[in-house]
Amino acid sequence: MKNNVTFSTANYDYLYSCNHKECIPLHPILRRIIKLDEDGCLGSVPNDPELNGYSPEMIAYYLRKYDYLKARGIIASKDNVEFASLTASSIQEELENLSVLTFEVTDRCNLRCRYCAYGDLYEGYDERKGQDMDFGVAQKMLEYLYSIWENANPLSSVRTVAIGFYGGEPLMNFELIRQVVEYTSKHPLSGIVFKYNMTTNAMLLNKYQDFLQKHDFKLLISLDGTKEDDCHRITTNGKPSFEHVYRQVKVLKQTYPDYFQHSVVFNSVIHSKSNIERILDFFEKEFGRQTMFSELSNKSVVNKEVYDSMYRSVIGSIALSARQRELDEKLMYGSPTISSLTYYLHHLSNEVFKDYRTMFYGVKKLSLLPTGSCIPFSRKLFVTVTGKILACEHISHEFALGRVSEQGVKLNLEEIAQKYNEQYYSKITPVCKKCYMQKCCAQCMFYTGIQEQKVVCRNYKNYDSFAKYLATNLNYMEQNPWAYDRVMKEISLY
Numbered sequence: 001m002k003n004n005v006t007f008s009t010a011n012y013d014y015l016y017s018c019n020h021k022e023c024i025p026l027h028p029i030l031r032r033i034i035k036l037d038e039d040g041c042l043g044s045v046p047n048d049p050e051l052n053g054y055s056p057e058m059i060a061y062y063l064r065k066y067d068y069l070k071a072r073g074i075i076a077s078k079d080n081v082e083f084a085s086l087t088a089s090s091i092q093e094e095l096e097n098l099s100v101l102t103f104e105v106t107d108r109c110n111l112r113c114r115y116c117a118y119g120d121l122y123e124g125y126d127e128r129k130g131q132d133m134d135f136g137v138a139q140k141m142l143e144y145l146y147s148i149w150e151n152a153n154p155l156s157s158v159r160t161v162a163i164g165f166y167g168g169e170p171l172m173n174f175e176l177i178r179q180v181v182e183y184t185s186k187h188p189l190s191g192i193v194f195k196y197n198m199t200t201n202a203m204l205l206n207k208y209q210d211f212l213q214k215h216d217f218k219l220l221i222s223l224d225g226t227k228e229d230d231c232h233r234i235t236t237n238g239k240p241s242f243e244h245v246y247r248q249v250k251v252l253k254q255t256y257p258d259y260f261q262h263s264v265v266f267n268s269v270i271h272s273k274s275n276i277e278r279i280l281d282f283f284e285k286e287f288g289r290q291t292m293f294s295e296l297s298n299k300s301v302v303n304k305e306v307y308d309s310m311y312r313s314v315i316g317s318i319a320l321s322a323r324q325r326e327l328d329e330k331l332m333y334g335s336p337t338i339s340s341l342t343y344y345l346h347h348l349s350n351e352v353f354k355d356y357r358t359m360f361y362g363v364k365k366l367s368l369l370p371t372g373s374c375i376p377f378s379r380k381l382f383v384t385v386t387g388k389i390l391a392c393e394h395i396s397h398e399f400a401l402g403r404v405s406e407q408g409v410k411l412n413l414e415e416i417a418q419k420y421n422e423q424y425y426s427k428i429t430p431v432c433k434k435c436y437m438q439k440c441c442a443q444c445m446f447y448t449g450i451q452e453q454k455v456v457c458r459n460y461k462n463y464d465s466f467a468k469y470l471a472t473n474l475n476y477m478e479q480n481p482w483a484y485d486r487v488m489k490e491i492s493l494y
Contacts, residue, residue, distance in 0.1 A: 001018075001078050001434065001436065001463075002018075002078060002463060003017060003018050003019050003075075003076050003077055003078035003079070004016065004017060004018075004034065004074075004075055004076075005018065005436070005463065005466060005467050005470065006026060006031060006034065006467070007467040007468070007470050007471040007474075008471060009471050009474050009475035009478055010475055010478070010479075011478055012025055012026075012474075012478070013025070013026040013027075013028065013031055014026050014470070014471075014474060015030070015031075015034070015074075015075075016470055017073075017074045017075070017076075018078055018079075018436065018439075019073060019076060019078060019079050020073065020074055020350070021348055021349055021350050022074060022349075022350060023349065023470070023474065024074070027062060029051060029054055029058060029059060029062040030062045030065060030066060032045075032048065032050055032051055033045055033062060033063060033066050034066070034075065036048060037066075045059060045063060046059060081368060081433070081438050081439065082367045082368070083367060083368055083369065083370050083425070083429050083432065083433070084367035084368060084369055085417075085421045085425070086369060086375065086416075086417045086420045086421055086425070087417055088413035088414045088416070088417045090375055090417075091375060091376050091377065091413045091416055091417060092413055094375050094376065094377040094378045095145070095148050095377050095381075096148055096149065096152035096153070096154055097152075097154050097155050097156075097159070098145065098149075098161065098377055098381055099159070099160065099161060099162065099379070099380075100161070100162045100164060100379065100380040100381070101141070101142075101145065101161065101162070101163050101164070101380070101381050101383075102163070102164035102165070102166050102380060102381070102382045102383070102392075102393060103133060103138055103141075103163070103164070103165055103166065103176070103180065103383050104133065104166045104167060104168070104382070104383065104384045104385045104393070105132065105133050105138075105165050105166065105167060105168070105170045105173040105176045105177060105385070106131065106132045106133065106167050106168040106169070106170065106172050106173040106176075106385060107126075107128045107129065107130065107131050107167065107168045107385045108130050108131070108132065108167070108168045108169065108172045108173070109167060109168045109169045109172070109201070110169055110172065110201070110203045110204070110235065110236060111169070111201050111203065111233055111234065111235060111236070111241055112234055112235065112236055112238075113232055113233045113234070114232040114234070114310070115232055115269060115271060115296050115310055117297050120302075120303060121296075121301060121302065121303050121306060121307055122297065122299070122300050122301060122302060123300045123302045124299065124300035124396030124397065124398060125396065125397050126384060126385075126386050126388070126397050128168075131385050131386070132172075132173040132176065132385070133173065133176055133383075133385045133387075134176075134406065135175075135176050135179040135180070136406040137383070137387055137404055137405060137406055138176060138179070138180055138183075138383070139183060140404050140405070140406060140407075140408055140409055141383055141389075141404045141409060142180070142183060142184070142187075144404070144408070144409040144411075145381075146187070146189065149189055149192060150189065154191065156191075157191055158191050158192075158193070159191065159192060159193070160192075160193045160194075160195050161192050161193070161194055161195070162194075162195045162196070162197055162218075163180060163181075163184065163194060163195070163196050163197075164196075164197045164198065164199070165177050165180075165196070165197070165198045165199075166198075166199055166382075166393055167199070167200075168385070169200065169201050169203065169204070170198055170199070170200060171198075171200055171203075171204040171205070171207070171208055172204070174204075174208055174211075177198075178211065181196060181215055195216070195218070196215055196216070196217045196218070197217060197218040197219070197220070198212070198217055198218070198219055198220070199220045199222065199267075200219060200220070200221060200222070201221075201222050201233070201241070201245065202221045202222075202223065202245045202248045202249055203241065203244065203245060203248065204248075205221075205245075205248040205249065205251075205252055206248050206251050206252065209251075209252050209255065209256065213256045213259045213263075216259070216263060217263065218263050218264075218265075219263060219264045219265070220265055220266070220267055221245075221249060221264060221265070221266050221267070222266075222267055222268075222269075223242075223245055223246075223249070223266055223267075223268060223291070224268045224269055224271075224274065224279070225268050225274065225275075225278060225279030225282050225283070225291070226242075226278055226279065226282045227240065227242040227243070228273065228275070228278070229268070229273065229274050229275065229278065229279050229282075230242040230245075231273055232269075232271060232273075232310070233245075246286075249264075249287070250286075252264070253287065265289075265291075265292065266283060266287070266289070266291035266292065267291060267292045267293075267294055268283075268291045268292070268293055268294070269293075269294055269295070269296065270293050270294070270295055270312050270313070270314050270317055271296065271310045271311070271312055272309060272310050272311065272312050274312060274317065276293070276314075276317040276318060276321060276327065277321055277323055277327070279291065280327065280330060280331075290330055290331060290334065291334075292334050293314045293331070293334055294314075295311070295312075295313060295314055296310060296311050297394075298447075299395075299396070299446075299447055300396055313336075314335075314336050315335075315336035315337060318331075318335060318336070318337070325480065328480075328483070329482070329486075332486065332487075332490065332491065333491055337476060338483060338487065340469075340472070340473060341473050341476055341477065341483060341484075341487060342487050342491050342493065343440075343442065343493075344469075344470075344473040345484070345487055345488065346493045347440035347493075348440055348470075351488065352488070368438065368439065369425070370424075370425045370428045370429045370432045370445070371428055371432060371441050371443050371444070371445040371448070371457075372440075372441035372442040372443050372444065373424075373443075373444050373445040373446070374391060374392075374444075376391045376401055376416055376420075377391065379391070379392065380392045380393075383404060384397060384400075387403050387404045387405050388400040388402075388403055389401050389402040389403060389404060389409075389411060394444075395444070395446040395447075396446065398451065399446055399451075401416050402416075423450075424445055424450050427450060427455055428445050428448065428450060428455050428457070431448075431455055431457055431460060434460075434462070435457070435460050435461055435462075436461040436462065436463065436465075436466035437459065437460075437461045437466070441459070442459065443457055443458070443459040443460075
């Protein structure tokens with residue numbers, strides 16, 4: 001791997017230093033000097049035919065600049081990256097500082113969305129048997145975590161723990177939700193503030209909205225847009241759900257306008273029948289806000305023909321719109337283009353620093369874990385309706401890390417660390433060592449076929465694909481200078 005990557009946008013040439021995360025404009029003379037040095041022909045620069053159109057003074061200037069960049073380490077060999085192993089103590093620390101605990105309170109649902117991750121398009125999840133989680137299971141999980149938190153030395157003296165409810169449709173097991181809220185209210189912990197959130201299809205929203213508002217639940221409502229866009233969200237008897245859900249959401253907005261304004265967000269799945277402009281106009285007109293977009297999951301697809309007929313990408317849908325800039329400006333981080341630009345600015349440039357210490361003294365050279373997969377429980381602890389414990393709800397249930405039942409919690413941190421190191425990291429590390437995104441990877445390894453014989457990372461970047469990635473983001477900023485300004489002022493990933 002090389003430290004220096006050269007690439008071109010529509011207007012300029014650039015040089016990128018992987019070691020320093022610096023991107024500088026590249027004059028054609030300097031670009032040629034770099035190429036000649038790579039070929040071992042630096043001494044031929046003054047007589048190089050490709051530089052005949054430039055004066056000796058200009059060539060001499062850029063030779064001095066080249067020496068300067070080398071002396072400063074901008075032009076240099078790439079630093080070696082050492083990959084570390086996961087330890088049980090690291091996992092223990094994440095449990096002590098857990099920020100999100102999510103319960104799959106039921107696998108029952110009053111909809112039969114055609115693209116559902118638990119439907120006929122996919123595999124890799126536990127069979128849906130119409131089960132509800134018993135409060136005894138949730139209580140054992142809470143008691144286990146309480147015992148850790150009561151004896152821990154957390155990173156922050158006061159922190160928030162968000163308790164989420166997931167399904168199925170979580171409101172179909174409302175009693176468990178009520179019991180969990182009651183338990184945490186009656187058992188406060190010093191230094192911890194409990195908050196609540198839920199992903200819901202809103203079919204039962206009005207029945208329980210008083211409780212949700214009282215306890216300030218943050219709601220993510222699944223609604224794909226207008227009736228035409230929402231066509232794949234059907235009831236158990238095959239009828240459209242749009243009109244019913246629309247009325248439920250409207251009543252919530254009218255009954256609790258302030259709560260609706262600060263605690264309700266939407267998510268819309270893009271598919272082959274979606275019209276992204278129509279969707280955005282709908283949410284703006286009806287609810288005074290925008291929705292977030294997601295795509296059909298590409299993990300564990302079993303009915304590829306149907307999947308291919310339904311799939312549409314968000315970035316492709318925006319790119320085809322005559323209102324592309326308007327959509328990017330409205331969606332901001334929800335736009336894949338702006339999201340990519342934000343990631344570049346935050347992780348691959350020196351435009352953003354995590355804190356003042358990093359800005360003044362630089363980043364410590366620490367060993368990295370392979371891929372962008374989170375350390376277990378660093379982002380979330382997810383409990384399935386059958387009691388499996390996972391790192392989150394987005395990965396197959398075969399990657400369970402432990403189990404909870406009314407008899408207690410089984411979670412062996414040493415075994416988890418050993419499994420990650422020996423079964424997962426050992427397989428993916430050879431790929432990471434060749435990837436130009438190795439220091440700032442966002443790829444979850446559980447979406448690479450890590451359990452298969454051959455790992456396939458969709459975000460792997462060799463020299464050429466990394467250069468293209470850089471060019472895409474720099475070119476977008478050149479054409480849309482407003483984007484840089486708004487990303488830097490409005491978006492924070494830390």
